[in-house]
Amino acid sequence: MNTPVSPTDSLSPATAARLRVVLVGTQHPGNIGAAARALKTMGLARLVLVAPEDYPAEEAYRRAAGADDLLGDAPVVATLAEAVADCHLVLGCTARSRRVQLEEHAPRQAAALAVGRATAGGEVALVFGRERTGLSNEELQLCHAAVHIPANPEYSSLNLAAAVQVLAYEMRLALLEGATATTAEPVHPDETPASHAHVEGFFAQLGDTLDAIDFHKGRTPDSAMRKLRRLFAKADLTEQEVRLLRGILADAQRMARLAGQGGTGSLS
Amino acid sequence: MNTPVSPTDSLSPATAARLRVVLVGTQHPGNIGAAARALKTMGLARLVLVAPEDYPAEEAYRRAAGADDLLGDAPVVATLAEAVADCHLVLGCTARSRRVQLEEHAPRQAAALAVGRATAGGEVALVFGRERTGLSNEELQLCHAAVHIPANPEYSSLNLAAAVQVLAYEMRLALLEGATATTAEPVHPDETPASHAHVEGFFAQLGDTLDAIDFHKGRTPDSAMRKLRRLFAKADLTEQEVRLLRGILADAQRMARLAGQGGTGSLS
Incomplete structure (x- = not known):
């Protein structure tokens, strides 16, 4: 999973290696191979497969052409949550917009975000759903934002590998742009981006707190x-902000418990 | 050959209809179908085939998915000269740069050039060569400039349809830019940014709440x-988010009051 991009490419290998593309529930193995090829042509090397329907398959290797090394290195995992557990930024590609209330970015903005985060040391995932049905709502809930390729509204059916190609192309442009910038900004220790798992822990506690205070x-x-x-x-x-918010929630939960013990009692 | 793009798409149909994609000597019919699909997803409708090796073919229609109308409309001609005879701007896509002395553009520049020329009433062709050998030097001589997708120098082998997808995507962005140049984007009511006063009201209530829950x-x-x-x-x-957050704070404050009444009482 840590295959670096070639050091003779002009991209920063460390930054590119923090960008992974995750294919969820892919139906046609040919698309997996074509996606691997799309990534490699754009100097990206990390592919993760979530529960592919028909894999490994000869068709995947055939369509990968010379990018079969990426397929060989690609971990196959059971769930999207597993594939992005260590990620600081997860972007979900959606064909249709507004299905869930996620902030939506065009590919170019998304690439700038992704490369910015990877340059600062964060792990970034770009997630593509099933050919026919895309990502489920639960899977989209694991994403921090959505990416929407501005397709023809009358016929928006991009092939999966074609969508990967467009996003990988924008990533490469953003990486090349970053490579020509002179210095990277040092990250203050307090500024460490929260991991996906920690943010999810916060949301779980937030949900519990809303229940507890009868919101x-x-x-x-x-x-x-x-x-x-x-x-x-x-x-x-x-990470610091997640700790601060969770501290506030803990105190609100404590108050709700006290209110439940005493408060309800005083009403009875 | 004059199939306009749908008038319900936000692109200018007249401008888009002056952009054609020419595939020269394509070897795999699947790539012709996939290219048609790539074009249609990006709101482009004109495909011209120069001496395809194996065409018509079922595989082309299969890979075109719902874009078979583009295939049906695509003229098949014998030479590139014929395909671009009426064109004012011909751009040739090349995998390797500097093979002939042509001005070379990145896809974004090329799209701006192409759309600019089409908007001014010119006919524009974007030409893609054979899968293995690209365009011959004679064919490149018919081009006014070259377009080069900045691929990984170690593995620059883009699939033909993937290259068409990248260029068609840049064309669409350039067309959309032209279309929205005049109109401003309306803001969704839920997206109204909160006023300074409302944000300050939220912070005041947040401060009170932290006191109340003894944070x-x-x-x-x-x-x-x-x-x-x-x-x-x-x-x-x-504004909507400020209301949501203040609702949560109000419930946390209510719990703190109940805890103070009953909770403290139960300890005394």
């Missing part, structure tokens, strides 16, 4: 949680 | 509030 009052919690996920995705939380 | 525990509140201000500044709050 929903009978309404379904989904809409509020979606909006809160989107809000905190925009904030790009650091 | 500070004797520490000075300044440092936590500074960090929280910074965090929410990064999130660029909308």
Whole structure:
């Protein structure tokens, strides 16, 4: 999984190696091979496969052409959560917009974000769903933002490998741009971006707290949680900020417990 | 050959209809189909085939998916000269640069040039050579300039349809840029940025809540509030988000009051 890009390429191998492309539930093995080829032509080397339907397969290696090394190095895991557990930024490619309330970026913006984060030392995943059905809503909940290729609204059916090619191309342009910038900005220790797992831990505690303080009052919690996920995705939380927010939640939970013990008692 | 792009797409149909993609001597019919699909997803509709090796072919229609109308409309001609006879600008895509002395453009520049010329009423061709050997020197002589996708120098072997996808994508962006140059984007009501006064109202309530849930525990509140201000500044709050956050704070304050009434009572 740590195959670096060739040092003779003009990209920063360390930065490019922090960018992974994750294919979820791919149906046609040919698309996996074509995606590997698309990545390698753009100087990217990390591919992760989540529960591919028909893999390994000869067709994948045939379509990969000279990029079969990427296929050989690609881990196959069972869930998207597993594939992005150590990631600081997860971008989900969606064919249709507005299905979930995620901030949506064009490929160029997304590439700038991704390369910026990778340059600062973060692990970044770009996630592509199934050919026919894309990413499930649960899978999209694991993403910090969505990427939408501005396709023809009358016929937006990009081939999976073609979508990977467009995003990989924009990543390469952003990497080449970064390579020509003179110095990288040093990251302050307090500024360490929060890992995906820590952010998810915060959201779990946030959900528990909303229940405890009776925020929903009978309404379904989904809409509020979606909006809160989107809000905190925009904030790009650091590890320090996650600790601060979780401390506040812990105190709110403590109050709710006290209110439950005493408060309800005083009403009875 | 004059199939216009759909008028419900936001592109100018007249401009898009002046852009044609020419595939020269294509060896694999699957690539012709995939190229048609790539074009249609990007709102382009004109494909011209020069002496394809194996065509018509079922594989082409299979890979075209819903873009078989483009294949049906695509003229098949014998030479590149014939395919570009009426063109005002001919751009040749080359895998390797500097093979002939042509001005060379990156895809983005090339798209700007092409769309600029088409907007001014000119006919424009984007020419792609054979999978293995590209365009011959004679064919390159028919081009006004070359386009080079900045691929990994160690592995620059883009699939033909993938190269068409990248160029078609850049064309679409250039066309959309031309189309939106005049109109401003309306802001969704939920996306109204929060006013300064509303954000300050939120911070005041946040400070009160931290006191109420005894978050500070004797520490000075300044440092936590500074960090929280910074965090929410990064999130660029909308009015809707400020209302959501203040609703949560109100419930946490309510719990603290209940805890104070009952909780403290139960300890005394």
